[in-house]
Amino acid sequence: MNLLEILSYGFIQRALLAGTLIALLCSVLGVFLVLRRLSLIGDGLAHVTFGSTAIALALKMYSAMSLLVSMPIVLLASIGILKLTEKGRLSGDAAIGLVSALGISAGIILASVGGGYNVDLLSYLFGNILSIRSEEVVIAALLCVGVLLLVTFYYHELFAISFSDELAKVSGVRTSYINAILVLLTALSVVLAMKLVGIMLISSLLIVPAAAALQLARGFKVCIILAALQGCSSVVIGIIISIMSNLPASATIVMVNLLFFTVSCVIRRIIHPKNSN
Amino acid sequence: MSDKIVTTELLSCSYREGRVLEDISFQVERGDYVGIVGPNGSGKSTLVKALLGLVTISKGSASLFGTPLPHFRDWYKVGYLPQSLHLVNPVFPATVHETVGLGLLSLKRFPKRLNRADNDKINTILDELGILDLEHKLIGELSGGQLQRVLLARAIVNDPELLVLDEPTAALDPETRGRFYAMIASINRSRGVTVLLVTHDSGAIGEHASKMLYLDKKILFYGSFDQFCCSHEMSSLFGEHSQHLMCHRH
Numbered sequence: 001m002n003l004l005e006i007l008s009y010g011f012i013q014r015a016l017l018a019g020t021l022i023a024l025l026c027s028v029l030g031v032f033l034v035l036r037r038l039s040l041i042g043d044g045l046a047h048v049t050f051g052s053t054a055i056a057l058a059l060k061m062y063s064a065m066s067l068l069v070s071m072p073i074v075l076l077a078s079i080g081i082l083k084l085t086e087k088g089r090l091s092g093d094a095a096i097g098l099v100s101a102l103g104i105s106a107g108i109i110l111a112s113v114g115g116g117y118n119v120d121l122l123s124y125l126f127g128n129i130l131s132i133r134s135e136e137v138v139i140a141a142l143l144c145v146g147v148l149l150l151v152t153f154y155y156h157e158l159f160a161i162s163f164s165d166e167l168a169k170v171s172g173v174r175t176s177y178i179n180a181i182l183v184l185l186t187a188l189s190v191v192l193a194m195k196l197v198g199i200m201l202i203s204s205l206l207i208v209p210a211a212a213a214l215q216l217a218r219g220f221k222v223c224i225i226l227a228a229l230q231g232c233s234s235v236v237i238g239i240i241i242s243i244m245s246n247l248p249a250s251a252t253i254v255m256v257n258l259l260f261f262t263v264s265c266v267i268r269r270i271i272h273p274k275n276s277n
Numbered sequence: 278m279s280d281k282i283v284t285t286e287l288l289s290c291s292y293r294e295g296r297v298l299e300d301i302s303f304q305v306e307r308g309d310y311v312g313i314v315g316p317n318g319s320g321k322s323t324l325v326k327a328l329l330g331l332v333t334i335s336k337g338s339a340s341l342f343g344t345p346l347p348h349f350r351d352w353y354k355v356g357y358l359p360q361s362l363h364l365v366n367p368v369f370p371a372t373v374h375e376t377v378g379l380g381l382l383s384l385k386r387f388p389k390r391l392n393r394a395d396n397d398k399i400n401t402i403l404d405e406l407g408i409l410d411l412e413h414k415l416i417g418e419l420s421g422g423q424l425q426r427v428l429l430a431r432a433i434v435n436d437p438e439l440l441v442l443d444e445p446t447a448a449l450d451p452e453t454r455g456r457f458y459a460m461i462a463s464i465n466r467s468r469g470v471t472v473l474l475v476t477h478d479s480g481a482i483g484e485h486a487s488k489m490l491y492l493d494k495k496i497l498f499y500g501s502f503d504q505f506c507c508s509h510e511m512s513s514l515f516g517e518h519s520q521h522l523m524c525h526r527h
Contacts, residue, residue, distance in 0.1 A: 156379070
């Protein structure tokens with residue numbers, strides 16, 4: 001099968017379009033999360049997504065309909081992480097671990113009560129981008145536009161809290177409000193991304209493009225643009241390689257992402273040998 | 278225009294370990310350069326953080342520019358420079374220009390955008406502090422002294438009326454430290470900016486500060502440096518010899 005033939009299939013076009021949109025969201029938000037040391041929030045929320053998907057499947061709500069169950073639950077979980085950090089005397093990683101444990105254990109119990117792990121639930125665990133439907137592409141596009149608009153409007157506030165919460169507060173930035181926006185946008189992106197790479201690999205979409213961009217970027221805006229470019233390219237290249245080589249798409253996308261990260265580290269070593277350690 | 282820039286009344290702060298500040302009452306007038314000194318753990322940093330709303334006040338009250346702190350919204354009047362080593366993530370990808378630009382956010386309304394005039398303002402302040410050549414460098418590539426100047430530029434780019442500095446020279450060598458204090462004194466005089474500066478270095482700050490606040494959970498002394506040097510309380514606290522050494526440079 002040649003490349004043109006591959007691109008002519010509707011399901012591949014949908015996968016490429018939705019995948020690129022989701023990767024764009026995740027990589028842009030990932031820069032703020034990595035710099036705020038909230039990298040693992042993607043993992044935590046993904047585990048909650050697993051629990052919420054188990055609820056949706058138990059209610060016989062599939063594909064786009066399952067988002068109606070997952071989104072509110074994951075949004076609530078993200079607020080829970082914030083509140084535990086702010087008021088529960090817990091560090092961010094402990095709060096993420098707590099909510100993550102709740103999500104995954106609820107998912108396991110519900111899956112067990114509902115007759116074990118069926119194909120639908122497993123597809124959410126490992127991702128199935130090639131089965132994405134037109135309505136899911138539309139949802140991804142709408143959310144992508146919404147999230148990118150919010151990031152554009154709040155760019156300087158997000159930049160400020162990533163640099164220093166203290167300084168942002170003294171500059172009049174409402175840090176709790178901006179933190180809530182960041183975490184809620186992440187929750188929406190995680191729910192969308194579960195179909196792309198699956199719950200097990202979602203955090204790689206958030207972390208790896210940002211980590212690679214941090215190796216090369218000279219400037220905050222440049223870092224976001226580099227991360228977005230890498231995230232989108234990894235999805236396109238990963239999907240094409242997976243189809244041509246008959247490999248699982250989710251893991252191939254993540255491996256391409258990791259390859260980009262390695263190349264970025266090598267380039268940094270060549271360009272800035274003194275700052276590479 | 279209020280001449281009382283900072284007012285506290287019986288302000289107390291507590292952490293889980295116990296009370297850190299007790300019944301702190303003092304006033305800072307417009308144009309003052311106040312050096313806040315005291316031993317380790319005396320509550321110096323907690324005091325300035327409480328004044329900026331970064332730490333919860335457990336009892337008493339504080340006002341900025343005559344407005345009680347919970348209602349204070351004019352953050353564009355305030356510049357803040359914390360201990361830089363604690364602050365900066367060495368891999369943070371921001372350039373010096375971008376970092377200084379963050380200081381202008383308090384002047385902006387939603388959606389906050391920097392325009393050409395703002396960029397000119399950033400370049401002017403970098404030029405004034407002698408670091409315009411660092412404009413495109415990443416903050417992780419700077420030396421301690423350079424980073425300190427960049428963060429000072431960020432703190433004063435919005436032309437604040439009050440500048441709060443929390444041990445800004447902790448990472449600097451004595452010579453750079455002296456130059457830094459002199460630079461703050463020049464900002465205080467030429468721009469009429471009121472300064473609150475936390476430091477361990479009571480001798481060096483005495484050369485420049487118009488007032489000294491000696492703190493050890495409570496205020497032990499608040500007045501001019503001359504009064505500080507003649508104070509019987511300070512003499513009994515440090516011993517006359519130490520007091521003489523501390524005041525010798527003045």
